[in-house]
Amino acid sequence: MEHLEKHERMQMWQNIQQALINEQMDQFRAEFLELHPYDQAKIFEEQDEDIRFLIYTYLSPEEMAEVMEHVDRDIVNEFISEMVPAFAAKIFEEMSTDDAVDILNELDKNKVASFLTIMNKESSEEIKQLLHYEEKTAGSIMTTEFVVINHDMTVKEAMRHLRKEAPEAETIYYIYVVDSDKKLVGVISLRDLIIAEGDWLIQDVMSERVVSVPVGEGQEDIAQMMRDYDFLALPVVDFQNHLLGIITVDDIMDVMEEEASDDYSKLAGISDVERFGDTALQAAKKRLPWLIALLFLGMFTANIIARFQGALEQVALLAAFIPVIAGMAGNTGTQALAVAVRSISNGDMDKIGKASVIWQEAKTGVITGTTCGILITLIVAFWYGELYLGILVGISIMATLFVATIAGAFVPLVMHRFNIDPAVASGPFITTLNDIISMFIYFGLATAFMNLLIGGG
Amino acid sequence: MEHLEKHERMQMWQNIQQALINEQMDQFRAEFLELHPYDQAKIFEEQDEDIRFLIYTYLSPEEMAEVMEHVDRDIVNEFISEMVPAFAAKIFEEMSTDDAVDILNELDKNKVASFLTIMNKESSEEIKQLLHYEEKTAGSIMTTEFVVINHDMTVKEAMRHLRKEAPEAETIYYIYVVDSDKKLVGVISLRDLIIAEGDWLIQDVMSERVVSVPVGEGQEDIAQMMRDYDFLALPVVDFQNHLLGIITVDDIMDVMEEEASDDYSKLAGISDVERFGDTALQAAKKRLPWLIALLFLGMFTANIIARFQGALEQVALLAAFIPVIAGMAGNTGTQALAVAVRSISNGDMDKIGKASVIWQEAKTGVITGTTCGILITLIVAFWYGELYLGILVGISIMATLFVATIAGAFVPLVMHRFNIDPAVASGPFITTLNDIISMFIYFGLATAFMNLLIGGG
Numbered sequence: 001m002e003h004l005e006k007h008e009r010m011q012m013w014q015n016i017q018q019a020l021i022n023e024q025m026d027q028f029r030a031e032f033l034e035l036h037p038y039d040q041a042k043i044f045e046e047q048d049e050d051i052r053f054l055i056y057t058y059l060s061p062e063e064m065a066e067v068m069e070h071v072d073r074d075i076v077n078e079f080i081s082e083m084v085p086a087f088a089a090k091i092f093e094e095m096s097t098d099d100a101v102d103i104l105n106e107l108d109k110n111k112v113a114s115f116l117t118i119m120n121k122e123s124s125e126e127i128k129q130l131l132h133y134e135e136k137t138a139g140s141i142m143t144t145e146f147v148v149i150n151h152d153m154t155v156k157e158a159m160r161h162l163r164k165e166a167p168e169a170e171t172i173y174y175i176y177v178v179d180s181d182k183k184l185v186g187v188i189s190l191r192d193l194i195i196a197e198g199d200w201l202i203q204d205v206m207s208e209r210v211v212s213v214p215v216g217e218g219q220e221d222i223a224q225m226m227r228d229y230d231f232l233a234l235p236v237v238d239f240q241n242h243l244l245g246i247i248t249v250d251d252i253m254d255v256m257e258e259e260a261s262d263d264y265s266k267l268a269g270i271s272d273v274e275r276f277g278d279t280a281l282q283a284a285k286k287r288l289p290w291l292i293a294l295l296f297l298g299m300f301t302a303n304i305i306a307r308f309q310g311a312l313e314q315v316a317l318l319a320a321f322i323p324v325i326a327g328m329a330g331n332t333g334t335q336a337l338a339v340a341v342r343s344i345s346n347g348d349m350d351k352i353g354k355a356s357v358i359w360q361e362a363k364t365g366v367i368t369g370t371t372c373g374i375l376i377t378l379i380v381a382f383w384y385g386e387l388y389l390g391i392l393v394g395i396s397i398m399a400t401l402f403v404a405t406i407a408g409a410f411v412p413l414v415m416h417r418f419n420i421d422p423a424v425a426s427g428p429f430i431t432t433l434n435d436i437i438s439m440f441i442y443f444g445l446a447t448a449f450m451n452l453l454i455g456g457g
Numbered sequence: 458m459e460h461l462e463k464h465e466r467m468q469m470w471q472n473i474q475q476a477l478i479n480e481q482m483d484q485f486r487a488e489f490l491e492l493h494p495y496d497q498a499k500i501f502e503e504q505d506e507d508i509r510f511l512i513y514t515y516l517s518p519e520e521m522a523e524v525m526e527h528v529d530r531d532i533v534n535e536f537i538s539e540m541v542p543a544f545a546a547k548i549f550e551e552m553s554t555d556d557a558v559d560i561l562n563e564l565d566k567n568k569v570a571s572f573l574t575i576m577n578k579e580s581s582e583e584i585k586q587l588l589h590y591e592e593k594t595a596g597s598i599m600t601t602e603f604v605v606i607n608h609d610m611t612v613k614e615a616m617r618h619l620r621k622e623a624p625e626a627e628t629i630y631y632i633y634v635v636d637s638d639k640k641l642v643g644v645i646s647l648r649d650l651i652i653a654e655g656d657w658l659i660q661d662v663m664s665e666r667v668v669s670v671p672v673g674e675g676q677e678d679i680a681q682m683m684r685d686y687d688f689l690a691l692p693v694v695d696f697q698n699h700l701l702g703i704i705t706v707d708d709i710m711d712v713m714e715e716e717a718s719d720d721y722s723k724l725a726g727i728s729d730v731e732r733f734g735d736t737a738l739q740a741a742k743k744r745l746p747w748l749i750a751l752l753f754l755g756m757f758t759a760n761i762i763a764r765f766q767g768a769l770e771q772v773a774l775l776a777a778f779i780p781v782i783a784g785m786a787g788n789t790g791t792q793a794l795a796v797a798v799r800s801i802s803n804g805d806m807d808k809i810g811k812a813s814v815i816w817q818e819a820k821t822g823v824i825t826g827t828t829c830g831i832l833i834t835l836i837v838a839f840w841y842g843e844l845y846l847g848i849l850v851g852i853s854i855m856a857t858l859f860v861a862t863i864a865g866a867f868v869p870l871v872m873h874r875f876n877i878d879p880a881v882a883s884g885p886f887i888t889t890l891n892d893i894i895s896m897f898i899y900f901g902l903a904t905a906f907m908n909l910l911i912g913g914g
Contacts, residue, residue: 034666038685070685163652172648173630173689190647191629195620209491227714228495228527230707232630232689249706250687256710257684260717261799267724268795269788280820287792288825291858294788295829298781299836305777306841312776316769319776320762323892324755326780330787331726331751331885335744338725342718363737368745372752379756384763401748428788435780 016043020051025058033063041070049082056083061090069099076103081111089118092127096170098143098251101130105140130245138222139215141255142236142245143170149202151177151185156198162190171248174233177206184235184243186210212237215244219255224347226252263345267338269294269428290428297432301326301439308443315453317386318446321393322439324376328397329404329438330431332368336361336408337430344416354413358406365405373398388452396442403441404434473500477508482515490520498527506539513540518547526556533560538568546575549584553627555600555708558587562597587702595679596672598712599693599702600627606659608634608642613655619647628705631690634663641692641700643667669694672701676712681804683709720802724795726751726885747885754889758783758896765900772910774843775903778850779896781833785854786861786895787888789825793818793865794887801873811870815863822862830855845909853899860898861891 012031019028032040044055044067056064068076068091080088080103092100092115104112104127112131116124126144133139147165149158158175166172175193177186186206196205212235213222226234226249236245269290278286305312305322312318340357343349349357377394381387408430415421446453469488476485489497501512501524513521525533525548537545537560549557549572561569561584569588573581583601590596604622606615615632623629632650634643643663653662669692670679683691683706693702726747735743762769762779769775797814800806806814834851838844865887872878903910 036666036668036686038687159651166648166652190651191623194616194647194651195623209493211493227707227710229493230495232706249689249710250684253684253706253710253713256713256717257803260713260721264717264721264724264795264799267721268791270792270795280817280824283796283817283821284824284828287789287821288828290792291785291789291825291829292832294784295781295833295836295854298784299840301780301784302777305780306774309773309777312769312773316766316773316776317763319769319773319779320759320766322776322779323758323762323783323896324752326783327751327755327758327787327885327889327892328748330784331888332744332748334725334885335727335747338721338727339740342721346714360737360740364740364744367737367741368748371741371745372748375749376752376756379752383756397752428784428791431788432784435784439780 013043020047020054023054028055028058032059037066038070040067041072045071045075052079052082056087061087062094065091065094068103069095073102073106077106080107085114086118089115093119093123096143097123097126097130097145098141098170100127101140104131105135133215136219137215138213138217138219138236138247139244141219141222141251142215142247143251144245145170146233146235146246147172147175148178148243149175151179151201151203151206153202154198155193155196155200155202155205158188158193158202159198162193170246171233174231174246176210176235176243176246177202178243182243183241184210184212184237187235210235212241212243213247214239220259220345222247223252223255223259227256259345263341267334267341294428294432297429297436301432301435304436304439305443308447311443311447311450314450315389315446317384317389318443318453321380321389321396321442325393325396325400325438325442326435328372329400329434332365332401333404333408333430333434336364336405337412340409340412344412349413349416354417357409357413361405361409362402365402368405369398369401372401388449392445392449392453393442396438396445399441399445400434400438403437407434407437470500477504477511480511485515489516494523495527497524498529502528502532509536509539513544518544519551522548522551525560526552530559530563534563537564542571543575546572550576550580553600554580554583554587554602555598555627557584558597561588562592590672593676594672595670595674595676595693595704596701598676598679598708599672599704600708601702602627603690603692603703604629604632605635605700606632608636608658608660608663610659611655612650612653612657612659612662615645615650615659616655619650627703628690631688631703633667633692633700633703634659635700639700640698641667641669641694644692667692669698669700670704671696677716677802679704680709680712680716684713716802720798724791724798751885751889754886754893758889758892761893761896762900765904768900768903768907771907772846772903774841774846775900775910778837778846778853778899782850782853782857782895782899783892785829786857786891789822789858790861790865790887790891793821793862794869797866797869801869806870806873811874814866814870818862818866819859822859825862826855826858829858845906849902849906849910850899853895853902856898856902857891857895860894864891864894 012035016028016031019031032043044052047055059067068079071079092104104115116128130139130142130144145168147162147169149161153161162172162175173190175188175190176184177188179185186203186208187210188202188206192205211229211231213225215236215238222234232249234247235243236247238244270286340349343352343357373394376397377390380390380393384390411430411433469492473485473488476488489500501509504512516524525536528536549561561572573585587596587599587601602625604619604626606618610618619629619632630647632645632647633641634645636642643660643665644667645659645663649662668686668688670682672693672695679691689706691704692700693704695701727743797806800809800814830851833854834847837847837850841847868887868890
């Protein structure tokens with residue numbers, strides 16, 4: 001973070017820390033409230049319990065709400081739990097509804113119910129509505145704090161309304177327009193509003209081509225839409241086009257980060273995203289499901305090789321090339337998988353079509369397979385002086401890379417067809433599948449041409 | 458894309474297509490210019506050459522500029538190249554400077570020079586300045602079309618200035634304030650500006666704690682800062698705090714997508730991000746560097762096993778467990794690698810420290826290693842009836858998982874230390890490194906305890 005000079009930043013942190021230790025509330029508030037809420041949250045997170053309790057008495061629920069909105073979502077519940085419930089409930093009242101819902105969703109159901117009871121009615125109603133929506137849909141990430149104007153207002157009236165609502169609203173840069181049935185009929189940017197004449201009617205200056213998303217839409221698609229269309233906010237509607245809420249770009253950035261982490265972790269074979277602060281046991285728990293699954297799959301590979309024990313007893317050197325063949329198969333499969341998963345998630349797949357993706361991968365597999373096959377044949381022939389073994393390994397690599405490349409693209413496509421998130425077909429799974437395929441090819445060929453190998457060796 | 462009703466969308470596309478085929482310019486313009494530029498770009502991309510040339514005559518350079526800003530960056534240069542140079546130059550004049558620079562950066566240097574010569578002086582000066590900045594830094598993604606006001610203006614004067622500048626500016630929602638030396642001294646949001654009294658001075662209502670980034674800052678850090686602080690725009694300054702440009706959130710979303718694709722591809726061992734429209738040969742070229750590197754690394758593994766040929770000749774079944782041991786080593790290494798790379802890129806690494814990351818991974822490796830080791834010992838002992846072989850494989854897995862987990866975290870940390878992008882230490886590299894380590898452990902142990910194995914088998 002280079003935005004504040006480092007020494008300036010250090011100095012401020014020290015002052016704040018000092019004020020807390022000396023229990024100087026005014027001093028603390030003067031320095032602390034100057035900071036961006038993100039920085040406030042980072043300072044807060046680092047305090048010990050007794051200092052945190054001091055902060056709870058120094059800040060108003062409204063000020064504390066801003067801090068909590070920016071505290072790391074993985075640890076925020078610890079802080080909520082240690083607060084006096086009435087104070088926590090007040091904080092939820094003051095928070096943006098979408099943030100409040102996000103945090104409450106992670107809490108124990110009984111606790112949520114009790115917070116909702118203590119809270120004022122208006123806030124608890126708003127929160128209850130949002131709590132119903134399924135995770136990772138438009139409904140779960142939208143906020144209900146937005147500015148809405150009627151189509152028959154004048155620009156001047158709209159501006160007056162806007163000034164009044166501005167402090168509460170999540171964004172005021174896109175203002176949505178509804179008709180008398182509360183249906184979404186248009187949008188106007190604040191930019192256009194401030195350059196319009198005061199006595200014009202909103203319906204004459206607004207854009208009628210307002211882009212909206214249904215409340216059940218998935219967050220990944222929304223993120224893509226927002227990125228493609230460069231929106232700062234998107235309205236969310238029900239099936240009758242009633243305006244339910246808005247999604248703002250800052251929440252979408254969090255969605256993008258979350259989805260990217262998710263895809264990345266899955267490619268590496270981690271069942272759930274590991275987080276800062278996970279203990280070794282928690283980390284192991286997230287990694288073991290894959291490792292154990294792979295261990296069992298690996299036993300299949302072992303079985304296949306064990307069946308060819310005869311061939312191995314005749315030419316023990318065959319074993320030497322097992323890792324390189326299996327490894328190449330795994331790697332090429334992961335490459336094809338990664339490309340397929342990315343094209344599915346960014347929509348390219350729909351444009352080019354599945355058949356041509358497979359055909360494309362087949363051709364790519366032929367090129368990479370032939371190149372690597374010839375290369376390894378030459379290496380084994382000259383390095384080990386084993387021409388026939390070289391040819392065997394070369395042909396195995398060639399066939400393996402061809403099949404593995406297609407498999408890498410095929411598996412996520414099939415999963416996508418059946419509405420399973422293709423990112424679940426993670427790297428390790430494809431790797432192990434391709435291990436099995438490659439050992440079949442290698443030892444199958446070795447057995448078939450055993451006389452040549454023994455004669456040649 | 459659910460935002461326009463499907464049939465409505467289809468109908469519009471058909472109308473536009475029809476208008477183009479019938480060469481009805483007015484009809485085409487009426488329908489086409491109603492669309493969001495992103496949709497315009499998608500329609501444009503699908504046209505044949507002769508229709509594209511028709512479109513170039515139907516749209517003004519200004520209208521065409523909006524389309525080109527949204528055309529896929531991988532193919533936009535084909536279109537630029539087929540245009541009359543004077544028309545293309547006019548399009549660059551009308552585009553946002555940052556988009557123009559982004560596209561020009563991919564063009565042949567001679568072509569760029571000729572466009573800059575034909576262009577009007579003002580635009581070419583602006584573009585030239587930005588072309589100098591290194592790729593993936595603040596300078597390369599910032600735009601110079603922003604609104605700046607003086608600290609001694611009144612709110613009313615500022616609003617008047619804003620209304621005048623609004624149509625040209627990339628965003629008007631954050632307005633940056635400079636002093637008489639053109640140094641950045643503050644920021645005010647349009648939200649605060651519209652609720653301020655008209656005769657107040659800007660310096661009294663602006664926030665002085667303006668967060669800015671130096672022009673050489675990396676784009677990944679900027680994206681993280683924008684996400685943490687929920688900014689819609691960030692000012693870019695030189696070392697003397699002169700305001701040079703701004704970065705807007707829509708560009709940052711593209712950066713986030715680019716960086717995520719990049720990390721993902723590298724984990725899968727693809728040297729460069731594959732794109733929609735790559736031929737099989739281009740795809741193969743991007744994958745082959747890793748595959749060939751791994752092939753040579755794989756020969757080391759083969760060499761190690763070949764050295765233990767004696768052990769293999771005595772107990773051929775040893776070969777059966779090569780893939781599972783090497784595979785588990787590779788997978789656990791990739792998991793640890795993925796976690797380390799993510800923590801480095803999102804800044805968590807700095808918080809927890811490198812030593813404790815390694816320590817954490819060591820503990821995780823002990824847990825996963827012990828679990829999988831015991832499991833495979835039991836499987837081999839009961840399934841194959843080979844107790845000693847089971848213990849050997851179990852201990853090998855345990856040791857391997859321990860070492861491989863640490864290696865997976867250690868390699869990216871070391872690379873980070875030497876300022877190499879740790880994402881380059883991709884999955885396949887770690888996998889192969891761990892193949893080698895695991896084979897040493899496995900065959901080393903097998904040779905040491907050969908008498909037990911022969912006795913037991």
